[in-house]
Amino acid sequence: MNTGKVTLVSAGPGDLDLLTFRAAKAIAAGDVLLIDDLVNEEITTLKSAHARVVKVGKRGGCKSTPQAFIQRLMRRYALQGKHVVRIKGGDALLFGRAGEEIADLRHAGIAVEIVNGISSGFAAAAALGVSLTHRDHCQGVIFVTAHLRDNTEPDWAALAATGMTLAIYMGASRIDSISEALSRTLTPDTPAAVVQWAGTSREKRLCATLGDIAACAAEQHVASPAVILVGGAIGEAMAQVSARSEPMLQRLSA
Amino acid sequence: MNTGKVTLVSAGPGDLDLLTFRAAKAIAAGDVLLIDDLVNEEITTLKSAHARVVKVGKRGGCKSTPQAFIQRLMRRYALQGKHVVRIKGGDALLFGRAGEEIADLRHAGIAVEIVNGISSGFAAAAALGVSLTHRDHCQGVIFVTAHLRDNTEPDWAALAATGMTLAIYMGASRIDSISEALSRTLTPDTPAAVVQWAGTSREKRLCATLGDIAACAAEQHVASPAVILVGGAIGEAMAQVSARSEPMLQRLSA
Numbered sequence: 001m002n003t004g005k006v007t008l009v010s011a012g013p014g015d016l017d018l019l020t021f022r023a024a025k026a027i028a029a030g031d032v033l034l035i036d037d038l039v040n041e042e043i044t045t046l047k048s049a050h051a052r053v054v055k056v057g058k059r060g061g062c063k064s065t066p067q068a069f070i071q072r073l074m075r076r077y078a079l080q081g082k083h084v085v086r087i088k089g090g091d092a093l094l095f096g097r098a099g100e101e102i103a104d105l106r107h108a109g110i111a112v113e114i115v116n117g118i119s120s121g122f123a124a125a126a127a128l129g130v131s132l133t134h135r136d137h138c139q140g141v142i143f144v145t146a147h148l149r150d151n152t153e154p155d156w157a158a159l160a161a162t163g164m165t166l167a168i169y170m171g172a173s174r175i176d177s178i179s180e181a182l183s184r185t186l187t188p189d190t191p192a193a194v195v196q197w198a199g200t201s202r203e204k205r206l207c208a209t210l211g212d213i214a215a216c217a218a219e220q221h222v223a224s225p226a227v228i229l230v231g232g233a234i235g236e237a238m239a240q241v242s243a244r245s246e247p248m249l250q251r252l253s254a
Numbered sequence: 255m256n257t258g259k260v261t262l263v264s265a266g267p268g269d270l271d272l273l274t275f276r277a278a279k280a281i282a283a284g285d286v287l288l289i290d291d292l293v294n295e296e297i298t299t300l301k302s303a304h305a306r307v308v309k310v311g312k313r314g315g316c317k318s319t320p321q322a323f324i325q326r327l328m329r330r331y332a333l334q335g336k337h338v339v340r341i342k343g344g345d346a347l348l349f350g351r352a353g354e355e356i357a358d359l360r361h362a363g364i365a366v367e368i369v370n371g372i373s374s375g376f377a378a379a380a381a382l383g384v385s386l387t388h389r390d391h392c393q394g395v396i397f398v399t400a401h402l403r404d405n406t407e408p409d410w411a412a413l414a415a416t417g418m419t420l421a422i423y424m425g426a427s428r429i430d431s432i433s434e435a436l437s438r439t440l441t442p443d444t445p446a447a448v449v450q451w452a453g454t455s456r457e458k459r460l461c462a463t464l465g466d467i468a469a470c471a472a473e474q475h476v477a478s479p480a481v482i483l484v485g486g487a488i489g490e491a492m493a494q495v496s497a498r499s500e501p502m503l504q505r506l507s508a
Binding site: 012015016017018019020021022024025091092093094095096097098099100102103112114115116117118119122123125126129130131132133134135136137139140141142143144145148149154155158159161162164199233236 | 266269270271272273274275276278279345346347348349350351352353354356357366368369370371372373376377379380383384385386387388389390391393394395396397398399402403408409412413415416418453487490
């Protein structure tokens with residue numbers, strides 16, 4: 001029997017129309033779909049009739065399906081000659097453990113293809129109506145995870161000192177300590193925002209400053225899964241909000 | 255007459271099947287399409303029969319259509335009641351001057367919607383078969399433009415010191431000075447890659463080290479438009495290349 005292959009498909013932030021055509025084609029071509037937990041379940045409507053669906057949730061710190069088991073499953077199906085489609089939220093190449101999965105599959109001699117998608121930091125900026133890199137404010141953007149393997153913290157002072165927009169993933173549950181750490185380098189009036197469920201019908205967005213973002217998020221119950229955005233470029237959204245006298249918390253219509 | 259609106263549509267890196275469904279729908283709904291120069295021209299096959307196409311190229315430093323003129327054009331058509339679709343390569347919210355365009359349109363009272371897309375840094379990582387943030391190597395990724403408004407340089411030492419993967423846009427023409435600047439902080443054996451025309455049928459990729467990337471790029475004529483990737487996570491591609499004894503320069507089949 002020939003060895004199958006694995007396609008890592010990025011499902012984007014959630015809404016199915018934020019999928020790429022290539023992602024939809026890959027899903028339709030798969031024999032086995034391994035689906036992460038933050039992926040919109042409606043995605044299975046795109047599969048072929050014979051395809052098997054396996055949910056392999058593994059959210060934040062709580063490992064409902066251990067990574068090693070997911071990798072074994074992929075290898076097993078691929079070595080049976082199946083086309084395995086591994087579906088991850090956002091873009092698989094940003095904070096998705098794809099690095100480990102690719103290395104493992106290559107080691108087993110299994111071909112891997114990758115299909116890109118929209119990462120939630122981009123969807124969050126679109127929800128706020130701001131560029132991540134407005135050139136009046138910065139030269140770029142840093143995507144960083146607040147959830148480090150060894151439970152240490154990123155070097156917030158060094159990141160803040162770059163002057164770039166920060167897009168912080170998996171940080172909503174510790175927004176108080178993160179904003180406090182950033183405030184040692186950035187001024188408290190630095191624009192900050194949190195977007196929960198960016199790019200989905202459940203989207204909630206909150207614009208504030210570094211000084212009050214944690215309190216606002218707590219008050220408004222804006223929690224995981226969410227992206228925190230910090231920097232001058234994000235202030236373009238706040239300018240808009242205050243000019244239109246809208247409430248701080250806005251829920252976009254779908 | 256009612257005021258029209260503007261949709262900023264991200265066309266992704268080039269291949270039409272890397273468009274999102276939402277982008278394709280927006281293009282089909284537009285009355286006037288304003289198209290940037292690095293966007294695949296085949297995208298106009300998605301337009302409605304009545305839609306007008308205006309090419310507004312403005313590539314790198316050479317301004318074939320000044321930004322102010324593009325903004326006037328958008329305002330004019332929108333104030334005539336048209337649905338203007340402004341199509342930008344990659345994701346419009348990363349290095350696309352979208353920040354200025356959004357501010358200008360809001361100031362004129364014109365509604366703006368944003369549709370995300372795949373930025374070329376993500377397509378470059380997919381081409382190399384690497385995660386941008388393999389957690390054995392880093393906590394995140396920095397997207398930075400080498401083309402600053404005032405002709406200064408980003409603070410390469412500070413960026414390198416963060417230990418994050420660097421995705422450098424618009425730097426191919428100065429890859430020698432950039433790699434030299436980064437070498438003051440990072441060791442010369444730090445993995446580096448250049449991907450030209452990532453996510454298109456013309457894609458070329460080159461894997462090397464920080465010490466020899468500039469010479470390799472010159473030798474192999476890998477030039478703009480290209481993304482430079484630097485960091486340990488990118489070394490996962492080099493490991494693969496050397497293990498398979500493939501030539502340094504690889505051109506993916508489409």
